[in-house]
Amino acid sequence: MGVTIHFEGYLRDRVSIKIVLKKACDVGKAFGWQAVDINESCIEMTRIIDEEEVPYIGPSEGVQFQPHPDCDPLRVVFGGDMFLQEFVKTQFAGAETHVRVTELLREIEPYFIDLRVEDEGEFWETLDHALLTEHMENTNAALAAYVADNPGVRTKVRLPSGHIVDAME
Numbered sequence: 001m002g003v004t005i006h007f008e009g010y011l012r013d014r015v016s017i018k019i020v021l022k023k024a025c026d027v028g029k030a031f032g033w034q035a036v037d038i039n040e041s042c043i044e045m046t047r048i049i050d051e052e053e054v055p056y057i058g059p060s061e062g063v064q065f066q067p068h069p070d071c072d073p074l075r076v077v078f079g080g081d082m083f084l085q086e087f088v089k090t091q092f093a094g095a096e097t098h099v100r101v102t103e104l105l106r107e108i109e110p111y112f113i114d115l116r117v118e119d120e121g122e123f124w125e126t127l128d129h130a131l132l133t134e135h136m137e138n139t140n141a142a143l144a145a146y147v148a149d150n151p152g153v154r155t156k157v158r159l160p161s162g163h164i165v166d167a168m169e
Contacts, residue, residue, distance in 0.1 A: 002091030002143075004088065004089040004091070005087065005098070005102065005120070007084070007085075007086060007117045008084060008086070008116050009084060009112040009114050010081075010113045011078065011083075011112055011113070012113055013082075014082060016111040016112075017078055020111045021061070023107050023108050023111075024104060027107050028063075028104065031100050031104075033066065033067055036063065037062075037063055038077050039060065039062070043058070044056070045060075047083070047085045049085075056081070058079055059079070062084075063076050068093035069093075070093045071088065071089065072088045072089040072090075073088070074086075095121075095123075095136060098121055098123060098136075099129070099132070102119065105124070122135065143155060143166055152169055153169055155168075
């Protein structure tokens with residue numbers, strides 16, 4: 001339900017991993033985001049490719065930020081195949097955080113064969129702050145209506161993964 005940015009793509013080459021992670025850390029630092037390295041010799045991830053779940057087991061290299069206390073973690077983590085697939089819900093963190101996440105993605109975009117971004121706030125495509133704000137306000141109104149109709153529902157629930165669920169019974 002909440003406004004989320006989904007992104008995925010393959011890097012152009014192996015050298016780009018270090019460059020992308022350095023650029024991401026530089027942007028994160030400029031925004032005051034602390035970087036946490038994510039480097040594992042064997043990680044298990046499930047990716048969705050062509051609407052099919054595809055397991056990945058292997059090494060990973062990347063970085064994670066917490067752009068705002070009410071935002072999903074922003075992970076820039078590559079498998080050994082140089083593929084990145086992540087999402088970050090910015091709904092509860094506001095438009096400014098959403099814009100900053102897209103700024104980080106724009107900074108690293110040139111190093112990808114094709115970085116595909118699906119922005120539910122439409123900011124990536126339009127750079128329209130008013131449209132992004134409208135999406136967030138409409139989603140907040142829909143969530144408030146849902147909660148009003150379902151009094152036992154909790155909102156903005158953080159899962160162990162760090163991701164936030166809009167509503168949970």
